[in-house]
Amino acid sequence: xxxxxxxxxxxxxxxxxxxxxxxxxxxxxxxxxxxxxxxxxxxxxxxxxxxxxxxxxxxxxxxxxxxxxxxxxxxxxxxxxxxxxxxxxxxxxxxxxxxxxxxxxxxxxxxxxxxxxxxxxxxxxxxxxxxxxxxxxxxxxxxxxxxxxxxxxxxxxxxxxxxxxxxxxxxxxxxxxxxxxxxxxxxxxxxxxxxxxxxxxxxxxxxxxxxxxxxxxxxxxxxxxxxxxxxxxxxxxxxxxxxxxxxxxxxxxxxxxxxxxxxxxxxxxxxxxxxxxxxxxxxxxxxxxxxxxx
Numbered sequence: 366x367x368x369x370x371x372x373x374x375x376x377x378x379x380x381x382x383x384x385x386x387x388x389x390x391x392x393x394x395x396x397x398x399x400x401x402x403x404x405x406x407x408x409x410x411x412x413x414x415x416x417x418x419x420x421x422x423x424x425x426x427x428x429x430x431x432x433x434x435x436x437x438x439x440x441x442x443x444x445x446x447x448x449x450x451x452x453x454x455x456x457x458x459x460x461x462x463x464x465x466x467x468x469x470x471x472x473x474x475x476x477x478x479x480x481x482x483x484x485x486x487x488x489x490x491x492x493x494x495x496x497x498x499x500x501x502x503x504x505x506x507x508x509x510x511x512x513x514x515x516x517x518x519x520x521x522x523x524x525x526x527x528x529x530x531x532x533x534x535x536x537x538x539x540x541x542x543x544x545x546x547x548x549x550x551x552x553x554x555x556x557x558x559x560x561x562x563x564x565x566x567x568x569x570x571x572x573x574x575x576x577x578x579x580x581x582x583x584x585x586x587x588x589x590x591x592x593x594x595x596x597x598x599x600x601x602x603x604x605x606x607x608x609x610x611x612x613x614x615x616x617x618x619x620x621x622x623x624x625x626x627x628x629x630x631x632x633x634x635x636x637x638x639x640x641x642x643x644x645x646x647x648x649x650x651x652x653x654x655x656x657x658x659x
Contacts, residue, residue: 401433401456500607501579505529505559507645508577508605512562515659516573523566527573530561535597539563548572556593564600571600581608582637584617587627594629601659602635605647609639624654 391398433456448455506529513527530538538561539551547563547570548554562573574597576590582604594602609615617623618637627634636659639651652658 504577527562578606581611
């Protein structure tokens with residue numbers, strides 16, 4: 366357990382203890398399903414003697430569920446479904462094997478009906494905990510091809526270069542291509558984006574960033590790409606997934622109209638687009654914000 370100290374902060378330790386106390390963990394091939402149960406036992410919520418603080422049971426339970434859901438989403442980078450049942454509320458997260466267990470640094474879970482244990486096999490760090498799911502890495506090649514065609518059609522008189530850059534910082538990709546002069550600040554772009562495109566013209570040079578996600582895009586994914594956009598100021602930033610946006614992100618954008626959260630520079634907003642695996646291209650009608658394309 367001492368070897369896990371570098372990874373476990375207070376929040377993770379609390380969440381781990383809660384999961385071990387009341388949870389189920391199922392494995393089917395490469396797919397893992399984590400279910401955390403919240404039974405309705407908090408019928409009585411009292412304050413300390415002499416305190417005038419009023420407790421709202423429903424609000425407190427909602428805040429607890431939201432916090433746990435957020436933390437699981439943060440650790441596993443997957444959507445967490447809320448399932449209200451007659452005597453309990455269940456949070457369920459489904460993810461692939463490589464999301465939290467990647468050799469040689471990994472947690473190996475052993476579970477039965479009554480207990481679970483996490484065995485740490487080597488020193489673990491946050492950087493080594495996650496590995497891109499196979500379904501995500503499978504998107505990189507097709508997205509590179511699509512972006513190459515898209516940018517070449519749009520800028521026929523310019524030199525277009527598109528790279529699978531998920532393994533290296535953008536600064537290293539630019540240095541490898543020998544195009545540092547086109548992007549003077551590139552040496553400081555210590556970010557890793559899945560696919561990067563360059564449009565080198567006589568009058569100006571452009572850069573395009575693309576993040577690929579295997580599951581439904583979440584607000585966390587949007588924030589990740591926004592951060593890259595604030596640093597690089599690309600002419601275009603795209604979040605691509607074969608799945609439509611998560612329910613919470615879709616509601617925030619479509620119902621509440623919060624497309625302002627997609628802006629990373631004046632007049633520039635990142636696009637969220639659904640990927641068509643068979644055709645190997647973005648589904649035009651799926652692009653958010655509506656009416657915007659590439």
